[in-house]
Amino acid sequence: MSNQVATELLRDFFKVLGPKIPKEFYDYTVEPEMTDSGYLYHVYKFKIPESLKKELLISNNMLPMFASSMENLLLSKMVQKGVDNDLNLMIEFIQLLPKFKERIDTYFKGQNVKTVFEFE
Numbered sequence: 001m002s003n004q005v006a007t008e009l010l011r012d013f014f015k016v017l018g019p020k021i022p023k024e025f026y027d028y029t030v031e032p033e034m035t036d037s038g039y040l041y042h043v044y045k046f047k048i049p050e051s052l053k054k055e056l057l058i059s060n061n062m063l064p065m066f067a068s069s070m071e072n073l074l075l076s077k078m079v080q081k082g083v084d085n086d087l088n089l090m091i092e093f094i095q096l097l098p099k100f101k102e103r104i105d106t107y108f109k110g111q112n113v114k115t116v117f118e119f120e
Helices: 003-017 050-056 067-081 085-107
Strands: 028-034 040-046 115-119
Touching: 003 028, 003 040, 003 085, 050 067, 067 085, 067 115, 085 115
Parallel strands: 040 115
Antiparallel strands: 028 040
């Protein structure tokens, strides 16, 4: 399967089968990347709005960050600020990403299509 086909399939899969995307993370891409050792994977890159970066005190040297780091920042903010619907939706979204990854891995089993989620 070509990188372009896999990338388009992964983008479409997310729209149809993925968790509902909160407005803060609606701007995303899927990009193939190669590690130094030649391992290919596809990265879902969610763009963090500048306002959310400021609210969570995210500096550029912290980016990109994995979903677990983003979840920790959101949980920390929720502890400080209290329960907030927007924060809650973002946390729920991030917590559903591993389940979506399992679906993708099952579907593409044996085709060497691996996925990673990053926030930048």
